Amino acid sequence: xxxxxxxxxxxxxxxxxxxxxxxxxxxxxxxxxxxxxxxxxxxxxxxxxxxxxxxxxxxxxxxxxxxxxxxxxxxxxxxxxxxxxxxxxxxxxxxxxxxxxxxxxxxxxxxxxxxxxxxxxxxxxxxxxxxxxxxxxxxxxxxxxxxxxxxxxxxxxxxxxxxxxxxxxxxxxxxxxxxxxxxxxxxxxxxxxxxxxxxxxxxxxxxxxxxxxxxxxxxxxxxxxxxxxxxxxxxxxxxxxxxxxxxxxxxxxxxxxxxxxxxxxxxxxxxxxxxxxxxxxxxxxxxxxxxxxxxxxxxxxxxxxxxxxxxx
Amino acid sequence: xxxxxxxxxxxxxxxxxxxxxxxxxxxxxxxxxxxxxxxxxxxxxxxxxxxxxxxxxxxxxxxx
Numbered sequence: 001x002x003x004x005x006x007x008x009x010x011x012x013x014x015x016x017x018x019x020x021x022x023x024x025x026x027x028x029x030x031x032x033x034x035x036x037x038x039x040x041x042x043x044x045x046x047x048x049x050x051x052x053x054x055x056x057x058x059x060x061x062x063x064x065x066x067x068x069x070x071x072x073x074x075x076x077x078x079x080x081x082x083x084x085x086x087x088x089x090x091x092x093x094x095x096x097x098x099x100x101x102x103x104x105x106x107x108x109x110x111x112x113x114x115x116x117x118x119x120x121x122x123x124x125x126x127x128x129x130x131x132x133x134x135x136x137x138x139x140x141x142x143x144x145x146x147x148x149x150x151x152x153x154x155x156x157x158x159x160x161x162x163x164x165x166x167x168x169x170x171x172x173x174x175x176x177x178x179x180x181x182x183x184x185x186x187x188x189x190x191x192x193x194x195x196x197x198x199x200x201x202x203x204x205x206x207x208x209x210x211x212x213x214x215x216x217x218x219x220x221x222x223x224x225x226x227x228x229x230x231x232x233x234x235x236x237x238x239x240x241x242x243x244x245x246x247x248x249x250x251x252x253x254x255x256x257x258x259x260x261x262x263x264x265x266x267x268x269x270x271x272x273x274x275x276x277x278x279x280x281x282x283x284x285x286x287x288x289x290x291x292x293x294x295x296x297x298x299x300x301x302x303x304x305x306x307x308x309x310x311x312x
Numbered sequence: 313x314x315x316x317x318x319x320x321x322x323x324x325x326x327x328x329x330x331x332x333x334x335x336x337x338x339x340x341x342x343x344x345x346x347x348x349x350x351x352x353x354x355x356x357x358x359x360x361x362x363x364x365x366x367x368x369x370x371x372x373x374x375x376x
Contacts, residue, residue: 021355023356024356222347254344
């Protein structure tokens with residue numbers, strides 16, 4: 001079949017030119033060709049950065065770079081937008097958790113991308129941070145994989161970003177991730193986390209985190225990479241099946257399909273709650289961890305609590 | 313028509329041209345969780361496939 005004649009109805013061409021479409025976008029419903037998809041995705045990321053003031057002159061951005069699709073798209077987009085910003089630099093940081101049969105492939109992919117884009121690349125491991133890899137830490141507690149990994153990954157990333165002189169940490173969280181987090185925090189009844197601000201915060205204690213892809217869906221990101229031969233064909237994390245997020249993801253995908261706009265509406269509701277919530281009344285005052293001195297809300301930070309619970 | 317599933321298994325289908333969304337529905341794959349190429353080129357779910365087309369369904373892996 002020829003491309004132009006093989007899309008149902010009047011949608012056989014890109015909305016903006018005569019090229020065949022590669023994706024059907026919703027909100028609004030329209031078909032785009034590869035070139036216009038790439039242009040739109042990059043423009044939306046640039047708009048998010050501009051409107052939320054995520055990047056400022058002289059920033060050094062540490063990109064949390066796993067080598068997976070989201071962080072690959074993030075690194076590619078930021079490297080293309082870089083010339084528009086005054087004296088801004090990028091450094092990619094990959095965290096090797098130590099997950100057999102998974103992470104080695106993604107690290108190899110990460111190395112190839114950073115080499116191609118000529119971006120500084122730092123790799124740090126859980127073994128360096130805590131003395132063991134994730135597989136060893138999780139023996140007999142696999143169901144806690146995502147929380148253990150998340151705590152250690154944040155710490156590894158923060159340490160590496162600090163050592164690299166970063167002023168911001170950019171992560172590849174997309175629209176689906178953001179909507180899933182809203183629903184997960186609601187399901188857990190975790191209001192303080194729900195109202196935690198989603199934009200770069202100005203805390204002096206932490207390197208601010210930014211999410212330039214927060215307005216772009218997972219599928220749009222995958223398509224953006226595929227049409228440029230950049231899609232990483234990599235395995236899925238073997239611990240994903242233990243995550244609440246996996247269940248929420250399936251449920252939200254089905255809802256979004258049936259009721260387009262569900263994910264955006266969830267994020268909108270979070271932003272409305274954020275606006276009216278008294279964050280100070282909901283969260284503990286910031287303290288210093290009694291073990292390591294890192295900022296935290298309890299006597300011990302999450303990493304030190306985890307290390308103790310692991311008997312290390 | 314040859315359909316390559318995310319786990320690399322292959323299905324052969326004959327008959328009238330059919331939309332990608334119908335193919336996904338018949339296989340039981342949620343469209344939000346995959347992208348689909350026809351003869352190596354990415355296509356939207358309302359694209360139609362048939363004849364000698366090669367359809368590849370690519371799962372969007374998640375988890376960084």
